[in-house]
Amino acid sequence: NAGVMQNPRHLVRRRGQEARLRCSPMKGHSHVYWYRQLPEEGLKFMVYLQKENIIDESGMPKERFSAEFPKEGPSILRIQQVVRGDSAAYFCANNLGGLSTDTQYFGPGTRLTVL
């Protein structure tokens, strides 16, 4: 039973470049949540997607950030023109469904460093 997969695990970008983070939910699941953890802080919700639909993007910054979950392939969190403040760990998660709908299981994260 493969868990939530994320890649890359580490990503280094220079200011102004683009960052693309990928997430594949557990096999058989078609939704993902994205969270960001800034240094010394807790995780903060960014966006919730189902295949081809953004369900809740209330935590997404208004500019430079976008997310998609195409019909085929992983979910992508895209950060354009990265700045040093974007340096953080980005996690994605999904629920199992059924009686465990409320519990989210997380991937290993992508650590983004902006130089």
Added chain:
Amino acid sequence: DQQVKQNSPSLSVQEGRISILNCDYTNSMFDYFLWYKKYPAEGPTFLISISSIKDKNEDGRFTVFLNKSAKHLSLHIVPSQPGDSAVYFCAAKENTGFQKLVFGTGTRLLVSP
């Protein structure tokens, strides 16, 4: 506006003793609470959860207590083991259709032999 608060950034406990991690919340719409454990450079790992209709849930060495009137929950680990050393996050979910979690800032637990 920090809706979920973990006021103790760190806690040190001796092996074999009880660890008690606390969490307070302000949003009365929260109906489900979870504890996650996180090691450096890894994703959070689910530990235990509790629904707002209960006041206690137990799973092996881990017990979570919920006091709705005080908007307070706690995680008890007994006996504590050195492998329990990690950062523990409290998280909560509103009783709406969306499942997004609101996290506290974490408590770093150190269990010494």
